[in-house]
Amino acid sequence: MSRSARASYAQAVSAKVAAGAVRVFLVAAALFWLMPTLGLLLSSFLSPGDLNRGGWWQALTAPARLTADNYERLLANDTITSSLLNTVAIAVPATLLVLVLGAFAGYAFAWLEFPGRDWLFLVVVGLLVVPVQVALIPVSELFGSIGLFETTAGVVLFHTAFGLPFAVFLLRNFFAQIPRELLEAARLDGAGELRLFARVVLPLGGPAIASLGIFQFLWVWNDMLVALVFADSANPPVTVALQQQVRQFGNNIDVLAPGAFLSMVIPLVVFFAFQRQFVSGVMAGAIK
Numbered sequence: 001m002s003r004s005a006r007a008s009y010a011q012a013v014s015a016k017v018a019a020g021a022v023r024v025f026l027v028a029a030a031l032f033w034l035m036p037t038l039g040l041l042l043s044s045f046l047s048p049g050d051l052n053r054g055g056w057w058q059a060l061t062a063p064a065r066l067t068a069d070n071y072e073r074l075l076a077n078d079t080i081t082s083s084l085l086n087t088v089a090i091a092v093p094a095t096l097l098v099l100v101l102g103a104f105a106g107y108a109f110a111w112l113e114f115p116g117r118d119w120l121f122l123v124v125v126g127l128l129v130v131p132v133q134v135a136l137i138p139v140s141e142l143f144g145s146i147g148l149f150e151t152t153a154g155v156v157l158f159h160t161a162f163g164l165p166f167a168v169f170l171l172r173n174f175f176a177q178i179p180r181e182l183l184e185a186a187r188l189d190g191a192g193e194l195r196l197f198a199r200v201v202l203p204l205g206g207p208a209i210a211s212l213g214i215f216q217f218l219w220v221w222n223d224m225l226v227a228l229v230f231a232d233s234a235n236p237p238v239t240v241a242l243q244q245q246v247r248q249f250g251n252n253i254d255v256l257a258p259g260a261f262l263s264m265v266i267p268l269v270v271f272f273a274f275q276r277q278f279v280s281g282v283m284a285g286a287i288k
Contacts, residue, residue: 083241094159102167
């Protein structure tokens with residue numbers, strides 16, 4: 001074997017070894033990252049007595065201890081089940097409103113001419129840096145005066161208001177990348193602005209809209225601060241309901257573990273259901 005052939009063979013072996021080491025590291029990192037989720041899942045299937053005697057890892061050596069009794073008690077807990085439904089009633093409208101309003105506003109800022117457009121867009125960009133905590137007290141006073149405090153509608157409006165600046169900023173920048181010639185050709189064919197928006201802009205902006213919807217849904221679903229302040233204390237979202245369980249029953253792990261895992265599974269299902277659109281939106285934004 002010639003010297004050049006031996007060098008090429010050594011380089012190929014080194015590349016395979018390096019790639020294998022990277023794969024091993026990524027698998028180890030993924031397992032380490034998933035370990036808390038695995039622990040929560042196994043804890044949700046262990047009885048309180050078994051959890052008091054040891055950690056969740058005992059289920060790996062004694063799988064016969066796993067039981068679904070915790071989930072049966074969870075479904076019998078009216079506070080948790082109603083809080084899940086209330087969370088859906090908040091997250092879905094808050095996500096849809098942000099998507100619809102953000103898409104219309106993003107298209108207007110990208111392709112419509114109107115007085116003060118650039119200045120208004122600067123205001124929208126400036127709202128991105130406003131923290132939620134700053135608005136809690138003034139919005140609480142406003143909602144109290146108009147009867148929206150401790151209502152589902154109030155929580156939805158708050159999430160919609162704070163989700164719109166990012167939505168408008170993201171969608172405006174995405175829509176602005178659409179070729180002008182494509183829009184002009186549609187206008188020459190007689191398409192009005194609404195038809196142009198529905199038939200051309202929305203299909204092209206589908207990946208970005210799907211990505212925005214995933215982010216907004218996850219943010220609203222996992223929110224606790226806004227729900228703790230504005231939601232009805234008698235019928236709170238699941239994050240507040242689980243927090244109340246901790247406060248009232250410090251060792252109520254048989255309800256907390258399955259409740260926490262169930263509240264985590266629903267956003268995961270939404271993410272994996274729209275995973276392809278999410279990846280497309282991220283790749284499109286990176287390319288453009």
